[in-house]
Amino acid sequence: MNDFVKLDAVxxxxxxxxxxxxxxxxxxxxxxGEFAAVVGPSGCGKxxxxxxxxxxxxxxxxxxxxxxxxxxxxxxxxxxxxxxxTLLPWRRLLKNVMLPLEIVQPHRSRLSRHRAEYVEKxxxxxxxxxxxxxxxxxxxxxxxxxQQRANLCRALIHEPELLMLDEPFGALDYFTREELWGxxxxxxxxxxxxxxxxxxxxxxxxxxxxxxxxxxxxxxRIIATHRVDFPRPRTLETTFEPAFVDIVHxxxxxxxxxxxxxxxx
Amino acid sequence: xxxxxNRLLHLAMPWLVVAGLVTFWHASVIFFQIPxxxxxxxxxxxxxxxxxxxxxxxxxxxxxMNTLTGFALGVMLGVTLGIAIGTLPLAYSGLYPVLVGFNSxxxxxxxxxxxxxxxxxxxxxxxxxxxxxxxxxxxxxxTGLATVEPEVEDVLRSLGASKIDILRKIGLPxxxxxxxxxxxxxxxxxxxxxxxxxxxASNEGIGYLIIQASSQFRVPLMFAGVFVIxxxxxxxxxxxxxxERKLTGWAMRGK
Numbered sequence: 001m002n003d004f005v006k007l008d009a010v011x012x013x014x015x016x017x018x019x020x021x022x023x024x025x026x027x028x029x030x031x032x033g034e035f036a037a038v039v040g041p042s043g044c045g046k047x048x049x050x051x052x053x054x055x056x057x058x059x060x061x062x063x064x065x066x067x068x069x070x071x072x073x074x075x076x077x078x079x080x081x082x083x084x085x086t087l088l089p090w091r092r093l094l095k096n097v098m099l100p101l102e103i104v105q106p107h108r109s110r111l112s113r114h115r116a117e118y119v120e121k122x123x124x125x126x127x128x129x130x131x132x133x134x135x136x137x138x139x140x141x142x143x144x145x146x147q148q149r150a151n152l153c154r155a156l157i158h159e160p161e162l163l164m165l166d167e168p169f170g171a172l173d174y175f176t177r178e179e180l181w182g183x184x185x186x187x188x189x190x191x192x193x194x195x196x197x198x199x200x201x202x203x204x205x206x207x208x209x210x211x212x213x214x215x216x217x218x219x220x221r222i223i224a225t226h227r228v229d230f231p232r233p234r235t236l237e238t239t240f241e242p243a244f245v246d247i248v249h250x251x252x253x254x255x256x257x258x259x260x261x262x263x264x265x
Numbered sequence: 266x267x268x269x270x271n272r273l274l275h276l277a278m279p280w281l282v283v284a285g286l287v288t289f290w291h292a293s294v295i296f297f298q299i300p301x302x303x304x305x306x307x308x309x310x311x312x313x314x315x316x317x318x319x320x321x322x323x324x325x326x327x328x329x330m331n332t333l334t335g336f337a338l339g340v341m342l343g344v345t346l347g348i349a350i351g352t353l354p355l356a357y358s359g360l361y362p363v364l365v366g367f368n369s370x371x372x373x374x375x376x377x378x379x380x381x382x383x384x385x386x387x388x389x390x391x392x393x394x395x396x397x398x399x400x401x402x403x404x405x406x407x408t409g410l411a412t413v414e415p416e417v418e419d420v421l422r423s424l425g426a427s428k429i430d431i432l433r434k435i436g437l438p439x440x441x442x443x444x445x446x447x448x449x450x451x452x453x454x455x456x457x458x459x460x461x462x463x464x465x466a467s468n469e470g471i472g473y474l475i476i477q478a479s480s481q482f483r484v485p486l487m488f489a490g491v492f493v494i495x496x497x498x499x500x501x502x503x504x505x506x507x508x509e510r511k512l513t514g515w516a517m518r519g520k
Contacts, residue, residue: 051419054419054423055423056419056422056423074422074423074425075423075425076423076424076425077425078423078424079423079424080419080420080423081420082416082419082420084414084416086414086416086417086420088417088434088435088438088439089515089516089518090438090439090441090513090515090516099421099434100424102430102434103421103424103425103426103430103434104424104425105425138515140515140518154420155420158424164423
């Protein structure tokens with residue numbers, strides 16, 4: 001198998017030996033260019049998974065490989081976006097979006113000499129997510145939805161090989177969320193970066209992902225993997241098709257089951 | 266809605282309050298027939314200021330010089346300590362309790378020791394101002410650095426940012442508002458330090474002038490000295506407040 005991201009029996013414990021077991025024996029394989037979603041009951045270790053894959057946190061057992069090499073420290077090829085937009089309030093939007101270029105090579109050394117070219121790229125990206133004309137605004141002058149759009153741009157500007165999204169649309173209203181699904185799908189279809197999306201929203205997972213991994217309640221492991229084969233680009237109409245509703249329904253009952261098992265235990 | 270008039274009123278308010286207090290003071294002195302050696306009237310203070318202006322300004326210049334020098338040294342040490350404490354966990358564990366202990370010592374108690382080392386005059390005044398003012402700067406800079414949102418740090422680390430990158434791109438800009446808030450406190454503390462040192466061990470400066478005036482019962486001159494210190498304090502405060510607004514306007518969200 002030619003997996004881009006592979007987790008092999010990964011364990012994670014918080015707070016030493018007597019601590020909370022967050023993950024136990026988690027196995028996931030994600031192919032290059034695949035859009036994977038991870039769903040599960042709250043507190044099941046989904047967000048921990050993000051930190052492990054990106055190397056921000058060490059495992060307590062098992063093996064994680066990304067692009068063929070074992071993860072030992074923070075990766076350098078990742079774009080990340082969280083539920084909280086985390087834009088820097090002292091930077092205008094354009095400079096916020098361009099932040100990764102000041103860090104990641106080779107852009108870092110090219111930035112000062114090729115600034116115009118990079119500015120152009122950042123403007124294009126902002127334009128695509130519907131933020132044309134806001135390049136010189138400060139983040140706190142914008143609504144939450146607009147900040148999240150800019151956050152997405154920041155995660156993508158350096159064309160990462162791996163995009164990690166942790167509930168990126170969780171705090172947004174229903175309509176903005178659905179609109180951003182479309183925007184994200186469009187950019188992904190064009191660039192085909194490998195993406196891992198952690199979410200509570202099962203419709204979101206089914207709309208965006210090629211594969212949905214369902215996690216159990218804590219200690220988290222993968223209890224089911226669903227392929228989602230709807231043709232792309234998917235539209236909001238897709239979400240009302242019976243097959244789509246069936247998948248969402250099936251995942252929903254799996255999560256409900258693992259939750260009740262956890263409560264019983 | 267009369268916004269411009271409202272704004273004007275806000276600008277005028279401090280002056281109105283001062284004018285009100287001075288009027289009340291003057292009226293009380295006359296009404297209760299308070300002798301000048303207990304509480305001189307504002308008019309007497311002002312005429313003392315006019316009479317001794319060259320001397321007062323000379324001493325004020327000395328005090329201002331010492332304060333700013335001590336303050337500059339304090340900013341350097343404060344920022345260095347703040348960055349160390351805010352970024353290195355070991356420095357935090359090691360230095361923070363020591364600093365808190367040091368800060369709880371009343372600094373007046375240190376002046377005689379400083380005199381012993383540095384003698385009477387300028388170096389002692391500078392050292393006292395310095396010792397008084399670096400602590401709030403260190404604590405505030407450290408706080409700004411230590412409260413960086415972990416998620417922002419994660420975003421940068423996953424891009425391969427080094428500790429220095431994170432400090433430069435996030436830590437320092439983020440702690441700038443904390444830094445400026447501390448400057449406004451530190452500059453007034455520096456004045457306190459200088460004047461304390463001058464009253465104890467100096468032949469120059471406003472502190473010395475006040476002590477001299479006191480021993481000669483020239484009460485209006487003492488008050489004139491106090492007002493000059495207050496004026497210098499307010500002026501330096503305003504300078505930092507303006508700088509703060511210019512450099513960290515984002516922290517006030519455009520208000």
